[in-house]
Amino acid sequence: xxxxxxxxxxxVPDATGDRHFAxxxxxxxxxxxxxxxxxxxxxVEQALQISxxxxxxxxxxVLTVGPEDAKDALRKALSMGAxxxxxxxxxxxxxxxxxxxxLVLAKAIEKAGYDLVISGMASTDGTMGVVPxxxxxxxxxxxxxxxxxxxxxxxxxxxxRDGDAASENLEASLPAVVSVTDQSGExxxxxxxxxxxxxxKPVESWDLSDLDIDAEEVGLEGAWTTVDGAAERPARxxxxxxxxxxxxxxxxxxxxxxxxxx
Amino acid sequence: MAEVLVYVDHVDGAxxxxxxxxxxxxxxxxxxxxxxxxxxxxxxxxxxxxxxxVKVLTHEAAEYADYLVVPKVDALQAAVEAVxxxxxxxxSSAEGKEIAARLALRxxxxxxxxxxxxxxxxxxxxxxxxxxAASFTTKSRVSKGTPVITVKPNSAAVEAAPAAGSVEALDxxxxxxxxxxxxxxxxxxxxxxxxxxxxxxxxxxxxRGVNGAENFAIIEALADSLGAAVGASRAAVDAGWYxxxxxxxQTGKSVSPQLYIANGISGAxxxxxxxxxxxxxxxxxxxxxxxxxxxxxxxxxxxxxxxVPALTEEIKTRKG
Ligand SMILES: Cc1cc2nc3c(=O)[nH]c(=O)nc-3n(C[C@H](O)[C@H](O)[C@H](O)COP(=O)(O)OP(=O)(O)OC[C@H]3O[C@@H](n4cnc5c(N)ncnc54)[C@H](O)[C@@H]3O)c2cc1C
Ligand SMILES: Cc1cc2nc3c(=O)[nH]c(=O)nc-3n(C[C@H](O)[C@H](O)[C@H](O)COP(=O)(O)OP(=O)(O)OC[C@H]3O[C@@H](n4cnc5c(N)ncnc54)[C@H](O)[C@@H]3O)c2cc1C
Numbered sequence: 216x217x218x219x220x221x222x223x224x225x226x227v228p229d230a231t232g233d234r235h236f237a238x239x240x241x242x243x244x245x246x247x248x249x250x251x252x253x254x255x256x257x258x259v260e261q262a263l264q265i266s267x268x269x270x271x272x273x274x275x276x277v278l279t280v281g282p283e284d285a286k287d288a289l290r291k292a293l294s295m296g297a298x299x300x301x302x303x304x305x306x307x308x309x310x311x312x313x314x315x316x317x318l319v320l321a322k323a324i325e326k327a328g329y330d331l332v333i334s335g336m337a338s339t340d341g342t343m344g345v346v347p348x349x350x351x352x353x354x355x356x357x358x359x360x361x362x363x364x365x366x367x368x369x370x371x372x373x374x375x376r377d378g379d380a381a382s383e384n385l386e387a388s389l390p391a392v393v394s395v396t397d398q399s400g401e402x403x404x405x406x407x408x409x410x411x412x413x414x415x416k417p418v419e420s421w422d423l424s425d426l427d428i429d430a431e432e433v434g435l436e437g438a439w440t441t442v443d444g445a446a447e448r449p450a451r452x453x454x455x456x457x458x459x460x461x462x463x464x465x466x467x468x469x470x471x472x473x474x475x476x477x
Numbered sequence: 478m479a480e481v482l483v484y485v486d487h488v489d490g491a492x493x494x495x496x497x498x499x500x501x502x503x504x505x506x507x508x509x510x511x512x513x514x515x516x517x518x519x520x521x522x523x524x525x526x527x528x529x530x531v532k533v534l535t536h537e538a539a540e541y542a543d544y545l546v547v548p549k550v551d552a553l554q555a556a557v558e559a560v561x562x563x564x565x566x567x568x569s570s571a572e573g574k575e576i577a578a579r580l581a582l583r584x585x586x587x588x589x590x591x592x593x594x595x596x597x598x599x600x601x602x603x604x605x606x607x608x609x610a611a612s613f614t615t616k617s618r619v620s621k622g623t624p625v626i627t628v629k630p631n632s633a634a635v636e637a638a639p640a641a642g643s644v645e646a647l648d649x650x651x652x653x654x655x656x657x658x659x660x661x662x663x664x665x666x667x668x669x670x671x672x673x674x675x676x677x678x679x680x681x682x683x684x685r686g687v688n689g690a691e692n693f694a695i696i697e698a699l700a701d702s703l704g705a706a707v708g709a710s711r712a713a714v715d716a717g718w719y720x721x722x723x724x725x726x727q728t729g730k731s732v733s734p735q736l737y738i739a740n741g742i743s744g745a746x747x748x749x750x751x752x753x754x755x756x757x758x759x760x761x762x763x764x765x766x767x768x769x770x771x772x773x774x775x776x777x778x779x780x781x782x783x784x785v786p787a788l789t790e791e792i793k794t795r796k797g
Contacts, residue, residue, distance in 0.1 A: 464787025
């Protein structure tokens with residue numbers, strides 16, 4: 216038996232850089248470096264572990280929807296050990312909302328063929344945490360999401376979801392959509408061999424017409440949400456900083472009392 | 478007046494505070510109709526009525542506990558079809574966002590997540606979001622379909638507003654997908670007796686500087702002296718010193734208390750993403766250059782093993 220895994224990976228602006236908005240109120244990608252969303256590294260890692268723990272023949276495809284530079288995210292995932300990559304790129308995709316992104320991803324996943332989709336828990340830019348659930352709804356397969364532990368055996372995916380009120384054990388038959396948290400296990404660094412091998416791995420490029428999607432269904436025009444304004448949060452006014460010379464605890468208590476917290 | 482559906486987050490009939498906050502926001506845009514599902518759904522009615530729900534739609538079935546997310550989506554969809562609301566509001570928990578997303582897709586509607594404020598606008602509700610680790614504030618709205626909006630805890634004050642709260646049974650038929658993901662086991666989290674992290678007015682957090690699980694007792698003692706919840710940085714959680722459920726930050730909880738006290742936490746962007754909107758921020762850190770000091774209203778440069786116990790003692794003395 217063979218298992219086809221598609222891992223969705225997003226190319227995002229570096230969170231430690233100076234992120235801001237462009238004039239059309241979409242994310243400005245020109246002025247800040249992009250990278251593979253760190254939380255998607257955990258998704259790639261779990262795909263690799265499922266492959267390593269499986270006696271079956273496993274093929275891992277990484278999929279991104281994003282601009283030209285998003286190829287960098289695919290290269291990183293390939294150098295970690297994924298087998299091949301798909302890049303969906305089309306100027307009309309610029310400004311797509313979560314619902315539209317899930318449409319493009321779902322069509323690409325169907326075209327690629329899959330038994331299991333693995334996503335990150337959330338992107339590090341939009342941070343909505345909704346795309347995996349949207350993919351499950353669109354594909355009509357079970358969602359087994361926010362897993363801190365995941366395993367696949369005999370056509371069944373099992374995992375643990377740590378929620379606020381309880382930890383739950385989940386189970387579903389394949390095909391399914393899984394998302395994993397950053398508690399699922401540290402992602403590996405690409406080895407030099409992995410980086411060299413990645414250069415030879417296939418990267419397919421698809422556009423909207425390859426996926427039978429009309430331009431009106433995506434992009435800023437096709438978005439079902441509208442951003443009317445974005446403002447930088449005013450910098451906090453500089454606070455009082457004291458050095459502890461034996462009285463730091465007392466001074467802090469004094470401040471808290473002044474603010475009526477005590 | 479237009480009706481606004483509010484999804485009720487409750488534990489065996491006990492309504493959680495973020496849902497009561499949603500009722501306040503819902504009243505700004507219409508008449509709140511609450512939807513309570515699962516075990517104890519009917520018991521939520523009194524609390525919901527007291528906070529403005531004109532009607533409470535309830536449905537109890539084993540499916541809500543035995544399968545993940547989809548049964549709740551089926552029920553909300555049934556509620557939308559029964560009521561034709563002007564908007565659907567859902568608390569921004571991990572599960573709430575997943576429910577909201579699938580519902581929006583089914584309704585052919587746009588979705589906004591993690592709103593921190595909501596007001597009525599000419600073209601439907603306008604949501605405020607706090608994005609890029611709270612460095613930007615955006616205003617957005619849903620431009621197609623019935624707006625589906627998830628709202629973060631502490632986004633509005635809970636207000637008493639007695640309303641009819643008449644209970645009606647909701648008619649739900651589950652979809653083929655409803656039983657796709659089985660919940661085969663559940664281990665409830667033990668209560669610490671401290672306030673819920675996302676709902677607490679004061680949060681006291683510890684990071685790598687706490688240097689060991691046993692030392693978290695110092696952080697807990699300070700928290701208890703203030704009636705606060707305890708938070709932790711990811712470094713402390715990854716080291717196994719404190720449970721992941723207490724992690725504050727991008728991949729943990731986002732908190733927005735009146736007072737946040739960070740102890741031995743450097744203030745990495747991912748940590749800031751979860752606490753930057755706190756009203757008053759205080760830090761104790763032995764490194765004067767730690768980025769957390771850029772955020773504080775009051776900071777102490779010093780060893781937390783000296784400062785925190787002294788602070789706790791002083792608070793106890795003052796409180797007598
Ligand atoms: C600050 C900000 C706020 C936004 N707010 C909204 C909003 O309220 N409503 C709305 O509809 N849209 C919103 N968007 C747009 C939305 O974030 C993107 O359209 C998006 O691609 C989907 O949401 P997400 O990035 O938050 O993904 P999440 O749902 O957080 O992503 C989860 C996982 O899905 C996969 N994934 C997501 N996007 C891609 C991709 N492009 N390629 C491959 N895999 C992917 C990854 O595995 C990722 O880990 C916002 C964007 C930004 C930057
Ligand atoms: C995708 C992603 C998601 C993440 N999500 C989160 C998240 O949700 N939450 C989160 O917190 N982090 C998150 N992180 C990790 C984050 O980047 C930082 O690594 C983390 O916040 C550091 O924790 P810390 O401040 O406790 O440790 P450090 O950065 O090591 O800081 C420890 C601080 O303690 C001080 N200190 C040491 N000893 C003492 C003492 N005796 N007295 C006083 N001060 C002392 C030091 O001066 C230092 O400033 C995430 C990272 C990534 C990549």
